[in-house]
Amino acid sequence: MNTKRMSVNPRIIEHLGSDLITSSSVAIVELIKNSIDAKSKKVHVQLFDYVDKIIDNNQLLIKLDQNVMELIKANAENAKILLVEDIGIGMNDNQLENGFLNIGTDIKFNNHDDNEAFLGEKGIGRLATQRLGKKLILETASKACDRSKAVIIDWKNLIESERIDNIELPYYEFDKVGESYTRLWIIGIEKNEIINEPEQIELFNETNVSLNDELQAATCYLVSPFKNSKNEVEISFYNNGIKINTDFDTELLDFAESKNYFEVIKEDEKIVINLKLELTPMFIEKTHRYCIKPVTYFPKYRKSKDDYISLFKKYRQRYNTTLNLHVSYEEIVNKLKEKRKKVYSDVKDQKELDIYLKQQVKNDLNELRGILPITGCAYNFKQDNAIGKMYVDFIKYLKENTNGRINDYSVSDIQNFLNQYSGIKLYRNSYRIGALGNRDDDWLEMQQYRTSGQQFYRINQSNTVGYVSINDPLQVNIREISSRLDIVQNNASKIFKEVIIYIFNYYFYDFNRSADDITKSILQDEGLLQDDIKKEVKIGKKRVIN
Known part of the structure; x- marks a missing residue:
């Protein structure tokens, strides 16, 4: 017997990223979910028009390492940048190599505590970064490691390569600037997919910037605004260091x-x-x-x-x-049975059908x-x-x-x-x-x-x-x-x-x-309807006449 082997073309990255993740809003929310899964109580999402805006920025959760700044300068050129930053558990060597850099990994499932909720899906996070930009600089540090790590992914080079596992990604280690954190520097983004920005901002006042409607709604609803959550996370957006209002006005529910x-x-x-x-x-x-x-x-x-x-x-x-x-329970079973029964109008033995559908509904309800x-x-x-x-x-x-x-x-x-x-x-x-x-x-x-x-x-x-x-x-x-x-x-x-x-x-x-x-x-x-009032008027007139 002869055998054949299956292979995976690097273009699978594009199919699972930009082709499948339908919008920038879905991609950004996916990255925020990953930060929440990392147990971060704060997530900052920042947009920068150029590198100098990063240097002047004072909204970073962790101070900026000069070595990482040099990497950004070398890769960003004149491109716009999106930063997703959290102060969660970060990634150690194993999580970086076998988690983030392994498409389709189940490491998040295997490393998760029992009964502890998690939001992101295996592999989708790094594909979301591909949906958003041309390059990614991942910067991360964990408590267990003495050094921080940075890896650079050029999506175009990766997708156009012959074999995905033949590509060698630039990798660096630096002194830690915080106990644990993760920063995703996404380079070459389209800002107009993310925010509504006036063409001319009067006197460079950028406070009129807003998130696009889809992202605004998705962010407000990511953690339920309808009930208090013990795991509430502070999610903040910034444009060139200026905060963007993303509040959900619960008073309007009144x-x-x-x-x-x-x-x-x-x-x-x-x-x-x-x-x-x-x-x-x-x-x-x-x-x-x-x-x-x-x-x-x-x-x-x-x-x-x-x-x-x-x-x-x-x-x-x-x-x-x-x-x-x-x-x-009995009423639920009967209601669903009767609803399903409508598609079986041509069945002659309705009694037997009742028995069959009732058992089917009971089996389904167990799910x-x-x-x-x-x-x-x-x-x-x-x-x-x-x-x-x-x-x-x-x-x-x-x-x-x-x-x-x-x-x-x-x-x-x-x-x-x-x-x-x-x-x-x-x-x-x-x-x-x-x-x-x-x-x-x-x-x-x-x-x-x-x-x-x-x-x-x-x-x-x-x-x-x-x-x-x-x-x-x-x-x-x-x-x-x-x-x-x-x-x-x-x-x-x-x-x-x-x-x-x-x-x-x-x-x-x-x-x-x-x-x-x-x-x-x-x-x-209460006699407040028209007919009631007319009757009262007629009765009143009769009393006056009498």
Whole structure:
């Protein structure tokens, strides 16, 4: 028997880097993830127009070694530079050679502590640097080593070589300038892929620079802004030494008219779902406005803010009772069974089909046990100018009457917030999974469901900001594809998506419809609808006549 050998062309670097990593934003976020995995509590991402800006810079986490500076000067020429710097554990000789310089290594998996979350995927970090620039100078030091290390990668030379393992990379050792750290000097970047920079910056004032929308949203959502995290990391961006504002304004979440919550947990060894919808007094005023026809008549019927607040308090228990739901294991099985049954309409023996599908669903639900608890929340907004103005006024009124801090928000602030941050993001514990859940990523099939039934009650992705979080710190069950635009399709991910899609498009739909019905009923009970008022006027006239 004769044999053949497989070989790997160095162009695989390009295919896995610039061709597969879809944007600079995805690449930069991947590098930040690696810094978080290195246990760094600070990550600085800096852009420089030329080398002298590095020398003048005072935002470095670790002082700059003169030898490294000479390497940058020799390789940068007039190219723009991106620096990703952390003060994590750094890399020792083994981690550098068998980790960073070994494409597809599993060293991160093997060297990781039990039950300790990590974000980056094997091999993607160095490929992200190839997506961003032409050359890389990696500078790193670890506690275990007496010296720092630097290696230079010229991606063009590497890709055009005959064999990837024949290329000898320039390697240096220097005196350490810090206990442990890693710096990635990425040379030859395209700044316009990363930041929005005015063509002419007045008097060289660079404070008007901002991250591009995709990177801004991806960075704000990398560590969940919705809940406190013990592992919170400070991520800062700079342009030529001047800080770029990347804050996520959590106060704008106050303008949501309602919040949908859910949790998928194990109870008595069975999977169950708890759901609730939280409303605000603003929801009552909005519904009241919708009930008055034509809307130009609403000012005549409109009540004061205190009246709506009082109504909300008066009927809070009614809302809480109706808008809280416990879904048993048996109900989950039956709901999913009936949903799946729709594609088997031509099967004659429906009883046998029921038995088969029920067992199939039970088997699939077992796959969820490895990622429980699953939790989520959706903040629901309205972008309509009139409703938005109503909510701005309402929040301002509430703040004034509770001695809260009042920011001068406008409807356009809410609209801009939603344009940039809308969508349901997917998290592994407190950390974002890839780019899943961007405003244009309909992974929950919301638009598909909006084309059927009453759209008014369905969650609109462009008007919603929220998250779904799974418990899978070691990426055993849910893993991202290399481009970070989706998760790997397996049994766990399939049933996970099926359950979450059902929650958002069925249970939340029913909740929103019930909230609307309850509120209309309350308004009617209180005599605040047009028909009720007309009747009262007629009764009053009769009394006067009599």
